[in-house]
Amino acid sequence: MRAVASYVAAALLLGSMAAVPGQAQEAPTPPHQEWSWQGLFGTYNLADAQRGFQVYKDVCSTCHSMNDLHYRDLAGIGLSEDQIKAIAASVTVPQGLDDQGNPKDGPGQPASMFRAPFANPEAAKAALKVAPPDLSNIINAREGGPDYVYAILNGFSNPPPDFKLAEGSNYNEYFPGHQIAMPQPLHGGDVTFADGAPNSISAEAHDVVTFLAWAADPNMVQRKQIGWRVVLFLVVMAGLTYAVKRKVWSDVEH
């Protein structure tokens, strides 16, 4: 959809919109997937997003932070207040200073930020050599958006025989340059879903991408709903003003 939108914009802006920065190293364009939230009426599939949160919580969050999210935000993927309280309470998060002035930890509240796996990017870098990117906006922050992230999660394989893989790198077909620091995160069966949904690599990737897409754009559903009303109003208004203009000008030769 992003690509379609870009082309619409390109046409509108007389072609100067083809401003997609080229990638330094060749990587195939990620194949397009069907996503429930794309299109003018698309919404998030909440069951997918909830499973995706479970994948994030059990797998991704070992290394990746999501610093723009609070546990309360999970109401947006349909979790109940009790579920959110339970999820928040299961983690220990920093809670300011105690009355001696020492940093204090405590159980999370719905208002707490998502617990980050590392105290700061430097600590992450020290532990993993490369600091893993924060995932709050990852779908907006990569060319190709959800298709790209999905392709990366599914794109791990053994390197071709003539490919020289650097120490500590992993081969990924869709990563620019093919050498990614992240080891393959999903292998299938990493998570067992309560609803019995399939947990193959591609199913898990699909669910976690849905969750990440929601996380990057949590107001999308409301945005489109308001958008339809605004568009409808302006179409009617344009029609009315056109009728008024015709009437006003009817007595003038022009």
Place this chain on the structure above:
Amino acid sequence: MAGQLHDSDFKNPVVQWIDTRLPIFTMMQKEYMVFPTPKNFNYFWNFGAMAVVTLVIMIVTGILLAMNYQPNTELAFDSVQHIMRDVNYGWMLRYIHQNGASMFFIVTYIHIFRGLYYGSYKKPRELLWMIGVLILLLMMATAFMGYVLPWGQMSYWGATVITNLFSAFPVVGHGIVTWLWGGFSVANPTLNRFFALHYLLPFVLVAVVGLHVAALHVTGSNNPLGIDVKSPQDTVPFHPYYTAKDSIGLCVFLLVWAIFVFFYPHALSDPNNSIPANPLQTPDDIVPEWYFLPFYAILRSIPNKLAGVCLMFGSILVLFVLPWLDTSPVRSARFRPIYRKVIFVLVLAVVGLGICGAHKPEGIWVPLSRICAVYYYLHFLVILPLLGKLERPLPLPESISKAVLRRGGGPLPQAATAKPMEKA
């Protein structure tokens, strides 16, 4: 005259009391209600009003965003995320403002094309035009600094590249850059001052737009025929005729804007700007927003940095002297058979530059952007001065009303249904 009250025609006692002491109602009546306006405008004359409305919307949304934004390199990116996620309808304010910048430039570029096509810059409207070019420059400065505020990767690196341009100037260059940055790299002082200026300049714009409109109301509007108003039969009062016509264009324009805001909010933005600024990691290719691409292409097409910077700024500065470069006394392109063609070649060159600017300066894009850049300057510096002497203009109509009557009541029915630009 001292001690006398202004003579007011208003009947309402409150309005009259004010108007006799401060005749703003008389002024509004004169300038926006009965103001005699040529009756043959086409829809190209909607774009000035659209630009004013856009400026107002940008200021209102901008002030609301500023209430929640933190101009500090440690906080800026997260404060924008806070606006998008936690502030009530913050996402809407931000998307309106972010896409509004693009809308502002689309409208302004079309408005400028209108001026070029119908010769609106010619005597007696030279100063009106020059104030317009000043508005364009102010807009560009405002947009550039606004783009830095979210403090994403493109914000940071765009700011670095553009401010670094000043280092091309000999002797003073590096001093200027350090002075702009408030330090030795783009950093917190830079962001902080860009925020201050991004808040200030729109109000300067309001003042300069005021001058633009004031100058317009001295000379009166140009029109698609480019001939002067000769009698009251040539005009209609601004209200209700053009308030009604402007409203149509405005609704359509807001519709386009709304489609971007509510359905394709990211279509015009670079994914790199969703990554927080990182001075240690340069993006693959540093590209400005689409509305700067033609100028960026001129810059990158020249191998010498100083020459590139001069030609880039020169491409706008040349517009200041356009009224004197164009030697033809005929305003409207409708009556200039050759100009009418070359103006579209110019548009093609500018669009070509825009496309070149979106690509890395390698391969075909280098010669292509050079050809377009050369043509751009050729148009203004060679073609226009010569064309006025060489071109044989078509006969001009006697008056606007004569031309309108001939078109409306004449024996050629297809002329009445033709599109405005084909009606010469």
